[in-house]
């Protein structure tokens with residue numbers, strides 16, 4: 001079985017870590033006899049925007065729609081193109097047009113990575129954030145009135161639908177069913193956001209009826225962020241709206257010290273459209289060009305992509321290779337400076353690829 | 360000069376910690392020769408709701424409007440009254456009707472309190488969150504359509520005004536001017552929330568023009584929450600919209616280990632209406648009735664109230680008394696169980712009151 005994979009490096013360090021992601025995929029393909037075909041695209045980048053006055057060609061849907069998956073780097077160079085233009089013109093389009101309504105991010109304390117939290121060790125923190133990825137607070141409905149006067153007012157709608165909420169909840173409950181602890185936490189704010197969030201809560205209660213084996217709880221987003229820091233061991237699967245999920249899926253990896261290495265998947269579970277896999281970190285203009293960007297987020301995203309394509313063993317092998325190299329530490333592996341080492345992006349990518357090949 | 364203070368214990372442990380807040384205020388009044396008159400109100404509680412079918416009497420504005428300040432405990436008992444009813448029927452009414460447009464919360468690592476963050480000591484973390492407190496994401500505009508069908512959709516507006524944003528920014532910039540580091544961080548999400556948040560950013564840029572001495576930066580809320588955990592020392596004054604401020608002002612105290620003891624002020628800076636002072640913690644139904652609630656949040660809120668009423672020395676004396684008792688540790692002071700001690704609410708309140716008196 002062969003897979004056609006769209007490769008979009010995007011901006012900044014996206015271009016530096018992408019080759020290492022591909023190298024890891026090629027190593028896995030070699031070991032597990034997979035047939036992966038890569039097609040690279042230069043759009044969804046600020047370079048493209050500067051040349052064409054837009055982030056993507058008009059036929060981007062046709063170019064990407066037939067692919068089996070999209071392997072993505074990072075997008076955004078705020079000094080050159082405002083973020084709301086670069087992001088809404090690319091990544092956020094993919095999520096919507098390809099109905100990638102689940103954004104999935106593991107929050108896992110990895111060996112050799114220092115958590116900023118006191119007294120936590122690998123195994124202590126291991127949960128998923130499941131984020132609604134197409135609606136909610138990220139709407140483009142609204143506008144401005146009395147522009148340029150003291151009475152100026154801006155309004156933006158949060159839009160939640162039963163369909164939109166239920167399908168991401170279903171994904172989260174199903175994921176919780178596969179986990180030993182069978183626990184699901186819902187992020188809400190129904191005490192303050194008085195229309196949409198009580199509705200979210202209702203749908204959670206309704207969905208929970210169908211999953212009597214799942215232990216369900218909920219927290220308001222303010223105290224939930226506090227509990228990520230105070231009690232990260234409480235969590236197993238955390239499901240959240242678009243904005244709350246965005247916050248929790250940066251905060252979670254921050255608590256495990258892995259924000260620079262965490263992966264994410266933007267999934268269309270039905271497979272009607274390609275899903276997209278990208279590191280959590282952004283384009284990092286501040287370190288771009290130095291060759292020191294950590295490629296693990298891109299490589300770990302490759303693992304999620306392999307699993308999504310049905311190659312669980314290959315995905316697992318990639319994650320294990322990452323764990324082995326991290327556990328070796330900066331003395332024995334060319335870890336990048338953010339991990340206390342002196343390796344380059346390419347050197348670290350190379351040892352991980354070797355580790356994948358050697359199993 | 361005498362001050363009329365409305366006392367509203369509210370729900371749950373609000374009733375247990377409030378007497379200790381009053382005791383501290385009486386100690387400070389004694390030492391600094393202040394004339395404080397307390398009037399207690401039983402509304403803004405779920406008890407009241409059960410008796411009257413509403414959270415407050417119709418003339419609550421008249422009863423409270425002439426007061427110099429409101430000293431508040433906590434509200435909400437979700438098993439008895441849904442949160443969006445109890446909160447929107449009381450606390451959130453006060454904030455709006457009394458135009459308490461600034462919500463101010465210190466995030467400070469205190470002696471004797473263990474931070475969940477590794478390797479942080481008192482002095483390392485000391486910043487304020489300034490939260491917009493009357494508009495933004497907490498609007499009551501919106502509704503539901505196609506109710507009860509698969510097409511069900513709920514919509515809620517975020518509403519931001521130039522007036523509303525500018526006045527809270529001004530407060531934050533002025534606060535930053537009083538601090539040695541003169542640094543202000545704006546919480547945004549203009550890369551995803553594409554209408555309101557770019558407007559927020561514009562107003563920050565505009566306001567910053569008037570404060571050339573202030574070092575201004577901004578972070579998107581997702582990475583900002585991560586940075587609270589990774590680099591809490593970066594922050595001095597953090598200004599945020601209603602929802603983002605709500606999140607940051609729980610997360611900040613969580614990072615300093617003080618969520619159970621942190622205070623907050625809901626301020627009408629012009630003094631046209633009474634300001635309200637309350638602990639960050641809620642009514643904590645799980646520990647209510649056991650006499651073990653930590654009264655420090657209520658007492659620290661009393662200190663903020665004294666400062667607001669112009670008695671800086673008295674406010675400072677209360678905070679110093681708290682710090683002295685905390686530094687003594689559970690061996691020498693009757694700290695409550697959450698602080699590793701075996702004291703009761705009353706015992707801890709008493710030693711703090713003594714410490715205030717003795718200076």
Ligand SMILES: CC(C)[C@H](C(=O)O)[C@@H](O)C(=O)O
Nearest residue numbers: 191192222435446450451605
């Ligand atoms: C109880 C709730 C409505 C309230 C808020 O979100 O404003 C609380 O979290 C707070 O921060 O005071």
Ligand SMILES: CC(C)[C@H](C(=O)O)[C@@H](O)C(=O)O
Nearest residue numbers: 076087091092246550551581
């Ligand atoms: C870049 C930004 C628009 C995006 C988001 O908020 O969704 C990012 O933070 C993410 O989480 O993928």
